[in-house]
Amino acid sequence: MAYPRLILTKDPQSLLAENSNNDAVILVTPTTTCETSPIVNGVLEAVAGVDKRLGAEVMLIHAPSLCGGRLIHCATGPIDRDYDDVRNFGDAAAKGIELAKESGAKNPLLLVEGVPGHEAFQRATSVAYLSICQKLWQPLEAREALNESEIEPIETIGLLDIRSEVNAEFLDAVESGRRLARDLCGTNPERFAPPAFADYCVEAFEDSGLEVSVIDDQDEIVDKFPLLAAVARSSRQVPRHQARVINLEYTGEGPIEKTLILIGKGVTFDTGGADLKVGGHMAGMSRDKGGAAAVAGFMKTVAMCQPKGLKVIATLGMVRNSIGAECFVADEIIQAHSGVRVRIGNTDAEGRLVMADLLSHGREKAKSAVAPELMTVATLTGHAALAAGPYTIMIENGPARDQQVANKLEAAGEAWGDGVEVGRSRREDWHIIRPRTKADDVLSSNNGPSVSVARGHQFPMAFLALAAGLDKHGSQSEQPLAYTHIDIAGSGIENSDWQHGKPTGSPLIAMAARYLSE
Template sequence: MAFPKISRLTDVNQLAAHNKNNDCIILVTSQKNCTTSPLIDEAISKALTIDQRIGEQPVLIHAPELAGGRLIHSTSGPIDRDYDDVRNFGDAAAKGIILARDAGAKNPIILVEGVPAREAFANACEVSYLGACQALWQPLEAREFLGENEVETIESITLVDVNDQINLDFLSAVEAGKRLARDLAGTEPERFAPAGFAEYCQQAMTGTSVAVEIIDDRATIEKEFPLLGAVARASQAVTRHQPRVVHMDYVGEGPIEKTLILVGKAVTYDTGGADVKIGGHMAGMSRDKGGAAAVAGFMKTLAELKPKGLKVRATLGVVRNSIGPDSYVADEIILAHSGVRVRIGNTDAEGRLVMADLLSHGREMAKNETAPELMTIATLTGHASLAAGPYTILIENGPARDQQMADKLEQAGESWGDCIEIGRSRREDWKMIQPRSKADDVLSSNNGPSVSVARGHQFPMAFLALSSGLDKHGSQSEQPIAYTHIDIAGSGVEGSDWQHGKPTAAPVAALAARYLLG
């Protein structure tokens, strides 16, 4: 699971042609000129006399006086508008690295200039590296079949850091986590059916400080996670499709100051179940495992950095929502782990069922932990994509809002180009899930697609809180427990193209910046 090695260049003299370790310079900038190196600035000046594309689009300049003889000028575009953010630099680096790769470079230098002296752009160089790695990633199936060296030809990326300020260990760890998350989310449904998905997670943590436990016993799953077990019912007939629950645990050195309890949804293929997806909407549903992929990616970053004073329990529900004679169906009433009676409204709203019992176990754990924060992460609703486009959405309960949990995560994500929008749990959400009779305690969903339902991405948080028992731990309770639901249905893949778009690994960078950078 390799990715470009990262290194630092502090001596600008190494930008010259005598540097044989690097074979290209990518200037990521909001300007046409270069202030760091007179050699680069002169090469740009000469090129400007014959090529007016410079400053408008990425351009390859022949520059024999520079390392590798190649200079790529990749513009960030304007950065002074109210809506501009640090992603401008990440996008420019992505375009520049692809041009460098296609030109034959293997060990490019990235030089970032023209960065506004504002806090919002403080991580422009780091975001440029992550943007380049995002652009270079190729699917696991391609790497396994063709060979990593054949499809991912960039071997290293050197960042110009004259003041020696960039935290290379943190950057490398974040990219390691993002790469694992992309692999898990983006790989086809047979290679990463539940067993394969769980095994890949275990392999990724081998030799690290993260302990992994895989639960595959059907009786245990149906007893401890009955809602997940119901979703998996039709998949039990096919051995390779049988469900898994994956626990990952990390306990940092020293006194524990913060406990994170993360729950991730991994529906390895979502047919919709008995409420089958139609009209071409089933294509791309192997990516419905992006939430658990992101949680595993965060744990990989955590394993690399080994922070002190932090305890993390991550649980992944890995299920195939299959169609068959034993499919669970709408109208069923299932007794959840929490003791809540759940009436099924639509079998294509399976993700919240997969996570609810895991969250209930997390609730029980949180009662005895130091400063616990609970999160569910999922590609949950089409409404999230419709409402917020390519952004991650957070919905908090009362204690999380009291602690500004979403605000802090949003701020961390904004500064690292992993952008987030914050929603709000409202009384209409709770009305949506209220029982219609005394036979049940909560309705999982209505019987229509979330995109056509008002507050379609907000009300699932209410369902998760009630079905897991967290509704008893609100701000006014004897034991408040902070809980935030994270919907990445809009941010999980590039361009909202669920079949072909690259997984983004959102919100791994935001989580790492919030909880691991210190």
């Protein structure tokens, strides 16, 4: 899992040809000048006199005095409007690295200038680096089939850190985790069916310091995770598609001060089951494992950061929602691990079923944990993508809202360019999932697509809380437990292109910034 190695420098002389091993300068700035280097500034002044494109688009400039003879000027555009944010720097850097790669550079030096003094932009250089890595990533299968050095030719990224902003070890851990998350999410449904996904995780976490275990006994899965097993029922007859439950655990040094309990949705392919996806909507459903991939990536980052006083327990539910004679169907009533009787409303609302029993087990662990926070992470609803576009949505229960869990994650994500929007659980959400007869306790979903239902991305959190028994642990209970549902249907893939877009690993950056950053 190679990716561009980060090399920090504070010496402006490294911009010059005779003092550098770099082969291009990538200048990301809202201006057409350079404060750091008079030589770079002179090059820009000369270009500005003859080419009005400077500052309006990304430009490759021949500059023999600079390293590699290349200066790539990346204009951020305006950064003083109410809606501008640190991603302006990241977007410009991504365009710059693409031009650098096309020009033949392999070891560019990045310089970020013109950063406003207020807090919202203080991570601009780090965001620029992470955006570069996102742009450069190529799918695992492409790297396996083709010459990796040709399709990912950038070897190092030099960072000229004049402002002493960058924590290189933290950035390396974040990008390592994101790369694992992208690889796990962005790979085809046969390459990473549940058993292969689990095997790859075991290999990825070898010698990481994490405790890793995989439940592969299908009868045990039926016994402990009946809702997950129902989704996986039609795939059980195909050994390479059989369900897996992956457990990852990190325990930091010293007294534990906080416990994160994370549940990741890992549907390696979603046909919709008996409620079959039609009209071309099945394409891209191999990425329905993005929640599990993001959680696995976060655990990679945790293992590299080794935070003290933190315990992280992650469980990934890996299934294939296949269709066939054995598939589960609407109207079935299944008793969850929590004891709650769940009536199936729509088999294409499978993700909440995959996570509910895992969350119930997490609830049991949380009751004896130190300062627990429970989270589910999932590519759950098309409604989330419609409602919030490319942003992660977080819906909290009462205790999580009391503790400002989502608001703190939102602030961390905003500073690092991993946007989060905070929603609310309302009484209407609980009304949607109410039982209609005495035969069941909760309805898993309505029988229509989430995009056409009011509060389509909010009410699944109510179902998850009730089906997992967390409704008994609200703010007014004897033992409140903070629970946050995280829907990444809009943020997990670039440009909402589920079949071809690059996975992003969201909300890994926001979570790392919140729980792991100094």
